[in-house]
Amino acid sequence: MIIDCHIHFASAGCEYNETDVLQCLHLADRNGIDRMIYLFNLADSGGYDPQPGHIRKSNDLGMELVTRYPDRFISYCYLHPAHDPEFSLAEIDRCIVNGPMAGIKLWVAVNATDARLDPIMRRAAELRVPVLHHAWYKANGYAYNESTPKDIANLARRHPDVPIVMAHLAGGGVEGVYDIVDCPNVVVDTSGAQPIAGMVEFAIEHLGPDRVVFGSDWPLRDYAVQKARVTGAIHDPAVRDLVLGGNMRRILAASGKVSL
Amino acid sequence: MIDASCWWGQWPFSIMGQVSLAGTARRLREAGVKHALISPIRAVLAPDAATCNRDLLAEVRNLDASMPEDFRFSLVPVVNPALPGWRVQLNDLLDDAGPLVAGVKIIPNYHQFDLGDGRVSELARMCQARNLPLCIQVRVQDERSHHPLLKVPGVDIQSILSLATTHPGTRMLVCGAYNAELPRLATAPNIHVEISFVESIDTLAVAIASFDAKRLLLATNVPVHDPAPSVAKLVTDPSLASAVQDIASGNARRLFHL
Numbered sequence: 311m312i313i314d315c316h317i318h319f320a321s322a323g324c325e326y327n328e329t330d331v332l333q334c335l336h337l338a339d340r341n342g343i344d345r346m347i348y349l350f351n352l353a354d355s356g357g358y359d360p361q362p363g364h365i366r367k368s369n370d371l372g373m374e375l376v377t378r379y380p381d382r383f384i385s386y387c388y389l390h391p392a393h394d395p396e397f398s399l400a401e402i403d404r405c406i407v408n409g410p411m412a413g414i415k416l417w418v419a420v421n422a423t424d425a426r427l428d429p430i431m432r433r434a435a436e437l438r439v440p441v442l443h444h445a446w447y448k449a450n451g452y453a454y455n456e457s458t459p460k461d462i463a464n465l466a467r468r469h470p471d472v473p474i475v476m477a478h479l480a481g482g483g484v485e486g487v488y489d490i491v492d493c494p495n496v497v498v499d500t501s502g503a504q505p506i507a508g509m510v511e512f513a514i515e516h517l518g519p520d521r522v523v524f525g526s527d528w529p530l531r532d533y534a535v536q537k538a539r540v541t542g543a544i545h546d547p548a549v550r551d552l553v554l555g556g557n558m559r560r561i562l563a564a565s566g567k568v569s570l
Numbered sequence: 571m572i573d574a575s576c577w578w579g580q581w582p583f584s585i586m587g588q589v590s591l592a593g594t595a596r597r598l599r600e601a602g603v604k605h606a607l608i609s610p611i612r613a614v615l616a617p618d619a620a621t622c623n624r625d626l627l628a629e630v631r632n633l634d635a636s637m638p639e640d641f642r643f644s645l646v647p648v649v650n651p652a653l654p655g656w657r658v659q660l661n662d663l664l665d666d667a668g669p670l671v672a673g674v675k676i677i678p679n680y681h682q683f684d685l686g687d688g689r690v691s692e693l694a695r696m697c698q699a700r701n702l703p704l705c706i707q708v709r710v711q712d713e714r715s716h717h718p719l720l721k722v723p724g725v726d727i728q729s730i731l732s733l734a735t736t737h738p739g740t741r742m743l744v745c746g747a748y749n750a751e752l753p754r755l756a757t758a759p760n761i762h763v764e765i766s767f768v769e770s771i772d773t774l775a776v777a778i779a780s781f782d783a784k785r786l787l788l789a790t791n792v793p794v795h796d797p798a799p800s801v802a803k804l805v806t807d808p809s810l811a812s813a814v815q816d817i818a819s820g821n822a823r824r825l826f827h828l
Contacts, residue, residue, distance in 0.1 A: 337772060341805065449716040483715060484585055504712045504767060505799035507792070508585045529771040534805035542601065542798020 311570060313345045313384075313558040314338070314533070315475060316442065316501045316525030319375075320352040324367035326374045334528070335382060341533040343526075344555070345381075345570070348372050349415040349442060350388035352530075358418050358454035360390055362397055369405050376410040384568055386413035386442060391420040395429040402433050412567040413440045418454045422461040431469040438564040440473040446481035446502070459486030466493035473561050475523060478502030480509050487513050497557060499525030500539055510543035510553075519549040523557045571801065572822035573603045574764045575646070575705065575745045575789035577611035578626050583717055586793050591629045591643070592636040594792060599638040601797035603790070605819075606643050607826060609675050611793070613648035614710055619681075620659040623647035627667050644672035644828065646705055650681045651689035657696075664700065672826040673697075673743065675705040678729075679722050685729040694737040703741040703825050706730055709767065710746065711794055727754050734758035741825060745789065749773075752781040762825055764789035765817070766800050774806040774814065783813035787822050 319334070321327040338346055351371050356364030365388055372385030387405040389398045405411040414434055420426055422443055434441050445462045446452075457465075459482040466474050474496045476482065480503040482489070490496040498513055500522065513522045526536035537554075544550040562568045576598065580588045589597070591608075598606050608630075610622035623645070630643050647663055649656050664671055674697055678685055685706070697704040709724040716722060724746070734742050735758060743762045744755055749770045755761050763781060766789040770776040777786060788804065790797040804814050822828060 333771075446714070448714045449718050449721050450713050480712075481714070503715060504769075504791075504794075505796045506584070506712075506715070507794060507796045510796075512585055532769050532771065532773045532803065534802040535769055535773060535799045538798040538802035539796065542796050542802075 311344045311555045311559065312342055312537075313347065313524065313555040313570075314343050314526050314528065315347045315523050315558050316477060316499050317346045317348055317528040318350060318352045318530070319348065319371065320529055321371065323354050324351045324364070324371050326371055331375065331379070335379070337528070337533050338382070341537055343533055343537065346383055346528070347413070347442075348375050348383055348385045350417070360419065362393055365390060365393070365401060369401065369411070372411060373405060373409050380410070384413075384562065385411045386415040387411045388415045389430055391416065391424060391426040391430055398430055399433055402430070402437070406437060406439060406567065410567070412562055412565060413442060416441060416443045418444055418456040421455040422457040422465040424455075427465060428468065431465070431472050435469060435471040439567065440475055440561050442475040442477060442499070444477045445486065446478055447483055447485060448481075458482070459489040462496060463489045463493050466490065466496045470495050473497070473564065475499055475561070477525065479513055479522070480504065480506045483509070484512060487516050491516055497521045497523050497561070499523050500553070501525035501527035501531065501536060505535070505539045510539055514544070514549065514553070519552050520557055520560075522553045524554045571603045571788060572819045572828065573598055573606040573790050573792070573797075574743065574787035574822045574825075575766060576606050576608050576792040577794070578608050578629065579611040581611050581710070581794050582615070583711060584794060589793055592633055595633075595637050595641045595643070598790065598792060598797055599641050601790070601801045603797065603801070604641055605828065607646050607672055607822070608643050609646045609648050614677055614680050618653070619648040619650045620656070620663070623663055627663070627670070630670065644826065645670050646673040646675045647671060648675045648677060649693060650683070651676065651687065651693050652681055652683040657692075660696070671702070672828065673703040673705050675707060675745070677707045677710075679725050680710070685725070685733045690733065691736065694733065694740045698737065698740040701827065703743050703762070705743040705745055708744060708746040708751075710791075727751050730755065730761070731758050734761050743787065743825060746791065749777065752777055756781045761785065762787055762821065765803055766791035766795060769803070772806060773803040774810060774817065778810065778813055783816055784821060786817045787825065788818050
């Protein structure tokens with residue numbers, strides 16, 4: 311089973327759009343991708359600093375995806391750690407405890423080193439759900455409160471019981487891999503930037519085959535291209551299977567929220 | 571498949587070690603490429619591109635038996651028209667290498683010259699006279715992952731358009747352009763674009779919607795990038811099979827007269 315741990319939608323108004331969904335499924339089918347993890351809607355969702363209304367709308371879309379296509383979509387609860395913790399915890403209850411979502415997504419609203427993430431992370435630990443957090447090392451400037459892999463390592467050490475998916479292997483690069491070597495609760499996803507030569511092999515060598523997971527960042531990227539980053543780099547079928555789906559399956563199994 | 575733009579040598583900002591020319595050939599062949607247009611990557615930063623070109627020519631001539639049988643290289647030497655002597659050096663190389671040379675590449679941002687420079691116009695006219703495409707490298711690496719002390723902006727697209735408009739008889743290949751830059755580049759009919767940096771939701775289908783499929787070419791940007799993801803861009807809707815064929819090889823054959 312191939313699980314893409316990192317997709318978005320870009321549907322106007324964060325409204326469920328069957329055309330967008332069918333396009334997503336068609337392209338996933340064409341590339342043999344079985345399950346896609348929706349993180350948040352890129353359009354009309356408040357940009358770097360979403361308001362509670364944006365968060366709810368984006369999460370409503372995620373829940374509808376899972377309700378309509380339970381065998382194809384897994385959704386994470388999108389949160390903004392600067393919002394009142396009561397709101398964030400209530401949103402976790404609405405979407406994960408009482409809803410079909412299976413993880414939490416954090417982007418650039420608040421840096422990963424900020425203590426305001428802690429109530430969210432503690433709840434993730436209780437529920438045994440993964441947190442996917444954006445990370446990048448950028449030479450040309452950071453977006454809002456964007457986190458680096460070093461910040462993710464800080465978060466991971468504060469919350470060693472939470473499985474963390476650090477997004478964007480090529481964005482973090484070599485330094486990003488080294489940053490998380492000693493954080494066994496962190497895996498890295500293969501999405502982000504151009505297919506920098508040797509990065510997938512490097513991550514597997516230094517983190518081990520069970521700490522690298524396939525992610526595409528669709529629709530910003532092309533499923534075929536992103537999948538080929540993995541299949542072109544890994545020749546051992548057992549390792550390839552782990553990265554393309556086995557590792558994510560293991561991480562998701564802990565909460566019992568998803569049957570795979 | 572024909573790779574319209576790849577490099578020989580080691581990119582100093584990559585974790586990939588030195589790969590021989592035969593090793594590069596094997597890597598490309600594994601990805602399905604049978605013919606590659608190659609330039610010396612050392613010429614991006616080295617003080618003298620001409621030396622790098624001569625080294626590449628010698629390597630190509632000395633390829634050993636480890637080279638895949640059904641694979642070949644054509645050379646795209648790097649020219650720095652800001653350096654005195656480039657005319658003589660290029661003519662000497664063309665005389666020496668003959669049909670092994672399929673085009674000429676310039677790297678304006680790293681070599682710090684403007685495309686409006688008269689020497690670039692002279693090179694464009696020379697390419698036209700020699701019936702060789704002029705390849706313009708917009709970027710070598712994603713700007714976000716540049717070394718913090720070596721941040722090199724991409725080449726200004728307007729300056730490429732001006733050059734192409736001034737020299738409509740010179741065939742040009744833009745290397746390293748992003749998807750968002752395609753619509754502007756499409757306005758000049760003598761501009762072709764290779765797709766090593768082009769990516770979107772459904773790469774080729776989207777690219778073809780904004781750019782003439784007869785002027786798009788497959789390229790890998792090896793060894794900066796892995797080759798398989800670039801080749802995977804050819805995976806698209808079956809209705810585009812004819813365009814895919816053109817992009818995979820037909821357009822390169824026409825542009826480079828292969």
